[in-house]
Amino acid sequence: MRAVGFDVNGGPEVLRPVRLPVPEPGPGQILIRVAYAGVNHGEMQQRLGDFGAPDGIQVPGLEVSGEVAALGPDVTGLACGDPVAAYLPDGGGYAEYAVAPAAFAYPLDGISLRDGGGAALALTxxxxxxxxxxxxxxxxxxxxxxxxxxxxxxxxxxxxxxxxxxxxxxxxxxxxxxxxxxxxxxxxxxxxxxxxxxxxxxxxxxxxxxxxxxxxxxxxxxxxxxxxxxxxxxxxxxxxxxxxxxxxxxxxxxxxxxDLATRAPTLVRSHALSALSLLASGAIRLDISTELPLSAAAEAHETLQAGLNVGKTLLRVT
Ligand SMILES: NC(=O)c1ccc[n+]([C@@H]2O[C@H](COP(=O)([O-])OP(=O)(O)OC[C@H]3O[C@@H](n4cnc5c(N)ncnc54)[C@H](OP(=O)(O)O)[C@@H]3O)[C@@H](O)[C@H]2O)c1
Known part of the structure; x- marks a missing residue:
């Protein structure tokens, strides 16, 4: 699959296109065919090395939207083809396919895949x-x-x-x-x-x-x-x-x-569902100011690092 990753810490230019095998969902996980990946400050910090040096290719991306492509063992309540927004605590969202904990995959009822792409981390x-x-x-x-x-x-x-x-x-x-x-x-x-x-x-x-x-x-x-x-x-x-x-x-x-995702995952899910229900009802809206193709991830990071971004930036993946 196509993805964007880095194998050394540094500026936006270290982000480059890579080809990787499609990941397999383990117990409690789902595989998502990614439609949109949100761009977040935390991914910039990861690229800069604030969370340590990469050990091989690291694919950033803490939130995505897309369709469920496969279910890991024991996953219930979701089916292949369901549109979801998902928080990915371990990253991996700047890619055609990403694995997410089923607990952090939220059905998109009345919310577009585009809005869902910037929701699971930022709104939560x-x-x-x-x-x-x-x-x-x-x-x-x-x-x-x-x-x-x-x-x-x-x-x-x-x-x-x-x-x-x-x-x-x-x-x-x-x-x-x-x-x-x-x-x-x-x-x-x-x-x-x-x-x-x-x-x-x-x-x-x-x-x-x-x-x-x-x-x-x-x-x-x-x-x-x-x-x-x-x-x-x-x-x-x-x-x-x-x-x-x-x-x-x-x-x-x-x-x-x-920390919450590890110690109190039900709180993360409950905050996410509450925020998504405000979005679905129209009480709040997601301000998607910039939409770029996945291949332009470095450009998105440049703007973020310069502190020039407003609202949400999305990468369009498929
Ligand atoms: N704790 C958590 O679990 C958690 C989860 C998600 C996000 N966050 C944090 O939430 C914050 C917002 O995240 P976001 O993804 O939505 O980013 P964002 O707010 O869209 O962008 C970061 C903003 O920080 C300000 N800023 C101040 N000093 C900066 C600097 N030296 N370099 C770049 N920006 C600077 C800028 O706004 P001004 O131009 O107005 O200064 C910039 O637009 C980040 O600090 C992120 O780490 C925390």
Whole structure:
């Protein structure tokens, strides 16, 4: 089968077309004939080497949509030909065929394969951070960093659907602030100096890290939650004195889908199904800003690495 992979860490140029055997689904797994693969920040980090050096060809791709092509032993509830969106904890989505845990394959009822391609990681994460880590309750005020991106654009709409009273965002440029307005934000601020524009926030979603994380603590309302779920700035970890959390009634929460997939897979599935039902009902929409052929995966990574992407980027596979 055709795939795109890399065997050395590096820039977007290390991504190259490869030919690989079609994988076989093991117990509890399904084989998917991939229609679309979502492009995610985590795949860029994998390519850069943040998760270690490759041992042979690595095929990135944490979320796909497509049709079920084969079932592994003991898999029930799905049939060959079913359209699904799937989260692939071990990657492999930039390929004509990919193996997914059946537990993370979600039937696409009333959702197109195109929308499904950007849903299983980005929407699940947005829902999980808000409802799971940050414990959003109706009436909360929410601040979302990287507001125009894949997870951010979905999180703004999900926050609103879950009853947030006000949703603010931050971005790196005026052009992105303009773009993000379509996601229903009450206001979108430039990230530089954002604390001058907002305070007393119940929930901050932070996939950036570094000084943004430090400043985000200062804008929390009493009992506010800072939910950290990414390190896009690739800055060193913060050292935070615990006592300041007590003194300012602050809470720090974390979200990591890889850990959840291992220790609480039913939570991942439940967050995914809740988010997909919002998508199917039209309460939220997926902003697919860019669709490229699989062979242009390096181009998609270039844009992501430059921080120039908005919404979701999809690779069209078959
Ligand atoms: N914890 C989890 O389980 C989990 C799961 C999925 C995703 N994530 C995290 O969620 C975040 C969003 O993921 P995504 O795939 O939807 O990406 P994305 O938001 O579409 O793109 C990443 C955004 O991060 C911002 N950014 C800040 N510093 C950057 C830098 N040095 N280089 C590149 N971008 C930078 C940019 O927005 P601005 O231009 O507005 O700065 C950029 O658009 C990422 O941090 C990712 O690691 C975490």
């Amino acid at each position: 994460t947005a829902y999980g951070v808000l409802a799971g880590a940050a414990r959003l309750t109706p009436g909360d005020t929410v601040l979302i960093h990287a507001a125009a991106g894949g997870v951010g654009s979905a999180a703004a709409q999900i926050a609103r659907a879950l009853g947030a009273a006000a949703v603010h965002g931050t971005v790196s440029s005026a052009a992105k602030a303009d773009y993000a307005k379509r996601f229903g934000y009450d206001a979108v601020h430039l990230r530089d100096g954002f604390a001058a524009h907002i305070s007393d926030v119940d929930i901050v979603l932070d996939p950036i890290g570094g000084p943004v994380r430090q400043t985000s603590l200062a804008v929390l309302a009493p009992f506010g939650r800072l939910a950290v779920y990414g390190e896009a700035a690739r800055r060193p970890d913060l050292t935070l004195p615990v006592l300041t959390f007590r003194r300012h009634n602050r809470t720090l929460a974390g979200y990591d889908i890889t």
